[in-house]
């Protein structure tokens with residue numbers, strides 16, 4: 001959250017140079033506050049798990065947040081019950097005429113398919129087009145980030161030889177970017193995917209900036225220069241045991257899967273893993289919510305500020 005200080009206090013300038021977010025008294029006086037309206041487009045088969053993971057992170061700020069859960073109307077879910085979707089979820093046609101402060105588009109286990117073969121692709125492209133007009137900032141996760149980079153900017157995804165699987169050290173690429181505020185120089189993020197986006201493809205797009213990557217697992221954070229779109233290749237939202245669950249699932253299916261790197265003590269899957277990414281996850285989500293959503297979104301969002 002911003003700190004509010006008297007308008008002409010000398011410390012204000014020093015803190016602003018250090019990139020500490022300072023709000024002067026006159027701006028604070030005029031700032032109206034209301035709950036943020038955040039939609040989560042949940043494309044994961046394990047919807048209840050993902051709901052909990054994301055709500056845990058967006059609930060960890062002092063902001064009041066109204067959450068609307070969305071699922072694609074053009075996909076019949078095998079792994080989440082119709083009752084659960086009926087009770088807790090809406091579809092895009094029910095919210096299309098509204099404005100949102102933030103939208104989160106999750107990952108999905110469809111990375112082996114061409115985008116156009118995903119049965120809700122046409123609906124997803126409509127939602128992504130709508131997000132440019134009706135949402136202050138959209139955070140795309142894992143396959144959701146590949147889908148967004150491809151649809152909005154033509155950035156392709158590529159298969160990798162071996163699943164990028166484990167908890168990888170990451171670094172930041174840019175200074176003084178609000179999304180990275182407070183990040184350690186080295187921080188850890190779970191990655192679990194068979195595909196990647198490449199630096200050379202992103203660097204061809206002048207509207208995009210690469211904010212963070214890992215020597216081992218590649219590009220992590222990309223954003224549009226106006227902050228309206230954030231693309232996250234990893235799963236900072238994962239629980240401590242999610243990678244273990246994915247590993248055990250694949251072992252039990254007889255798949256040729258390597259032990260996730262840098263995760264189990266001594267790389268021993270019989271031992272209980274410990275998380276090393278929770279602090280980073282909380283900071284990523286609170287920075288996005290604070291600087292890209294809350295500080296940017298108009299108070300009168302329903303007045304159609306984006307049309």
Ligand SMILES: CC(=O)SCCNC(=O)CCNC(=O)[C@H](O)C(C)(C)COP(=O)(O)OP(=O)(O)OC[C@H]1O[C@@H](n2cnc3c(N)ncnc32)[C@H](O)[C@@H]1OP(=O)(O)O
Nearest residue numbers: 045076077078079080107108109110111118119142143193
């Ligand atoms: C790269 C990333 O984004 S990582 C994020 C994805 N990670 C995960 O989903 C992890 C959790 N998921 C899983 O472990 C597995 O998908 C399971 C165990 C839930 C189900 O696996 P399986 O039984 O092998 O596959 P199943 O045939 O049920 O399909 C799995 C999912 O793939 C997706 N899918 C498969 N084919 C299609 C298709 N043509 N179009 C759109 N979605 C599809 C669906 O989401 C489907 O689940 P859903 O119908 O419940 O939404």
Ligand SMILES: N[C@@H](CCO)C(=O)O
Nearest residue numbers: 109110111192193246
């Ligand atoms: N994280 C995913 C990758 C599949 O797209 C899984 O292991 O289920």
